[in-house]
Amino acid sequence: MSKGATRKGLPALLAGAAVMAASVASAGTVAPDSVPIVDMELPQSLTGVAGDPVAGRETFADRKKGNCLACHANADLNDQLFHGEVGPVLDGAADRWEEAQLRAIIVNSKDVFGEQTIMPGFYTMKVGINVAEDHAGKTILSAQEVEDIVAYLMTLKED
């Protein structure tokens, strides 16, 4: 119940975060890069609010948000056209990775796969030069969107 109430408050919080740059931490939200990824793991939730796998599925597919299908095929989203083949197929991702590892991969893939990876870091300020004005000072996803995607990835099981 209390979780539901918190989630209701989120749209306002997210809108605020989008305007003010996502790096401004709201109460209970971990600011980008303030918690280090150690040994390819980030056990701590970024918000303390459990991720919503249904919202995560949408953010995953949304071209303006995760746009994860740009690079990854995922059978669960076969209703969507054009799955990329740059990254591994994500079917069974939860069988291969722990939640803390998936969070680390989404937050800053470079800390897991190395500096050369093509996969963007979705909740980090360690990005490329000359960031366009609309995106400057912001992370690609908000902290809660990361938690939602992690919750969604945890549903991708084959075993």
Add this chain to the structure above:
Amino acid sequence: MAKTESKLATLLAVAVVSASTAALAGGPADDKLVIDDEIEIKTRVAAPEGHPLDELISGWHYRTDETRALEADSFQNPGMLYVERGEEIWNTVDGAAGKSCASCHEDSESFLKGLGASYPKWDADAERPINIELQINKCREENMEAKPYKFDAADQKALTTYIKHQSLGMPVEVDLTQGDMESWWDKGEELYYTRTGQLNLSCATCHEDYNGNYIRADHLSQGNVNGFPTYRLKQSAMVSLHNRFRGCIRDTRAAFPPAFSDDLMALEVYVTWRGSGLGVETPAVRQ
């Protein structure tokens, strides 16, 4: 450390398996580009020394059967309309001096043959490399006393397309021995490998590391420039090279430099070199 390595090994194993089961067929199409059953274009050549790739492959190989067929038939290629328009402009008097391009370059056919394949080249007056668009503007200002074209003006694209088309099938070759071309090449190389924008990608991330793979609906090529200006079906228009560069930079969520700026000219020098020996395809057809 050991832990990290073993996790990575698993990851790589997964990547290999998934690549082989990917539904989409990656890689360049095994095909030959022969325009109007007459002119064979070199679309695959061995890389020059010191090149990071082994083989240089035209973007044509990464397009669909239909798009490849459009380019192979000059009656169907929508870019040929721009070639015709460009020829008109070549012969039309403009500016206070009362001259056309053809008034100075009388034997147009032999003058233009191969010319487009040799740009960008060193310009001693400007002390920087220039491309065809800038050469056109130079002639307009200095010899025709006409206004330079604005970037991507319809006439600029048509005339550039016409000039490049006169080198159809001839190998792209930049002369790096002139002036300071080498330092511009160095600068271009640096930019090619610099990650930009919120998505943190460089040209090399997409076109060197992942060419042959689909990124969403787009089949990544090596990003060669031998077909520019190209006719893009998505936009139903000719697209200039600097417009394409800017689009790719914008896609990394970075601010893009102005057309003909030092950064984009350096990139043009370097990226043109990366496609050395590929035949000119202008007007290429792309999605």
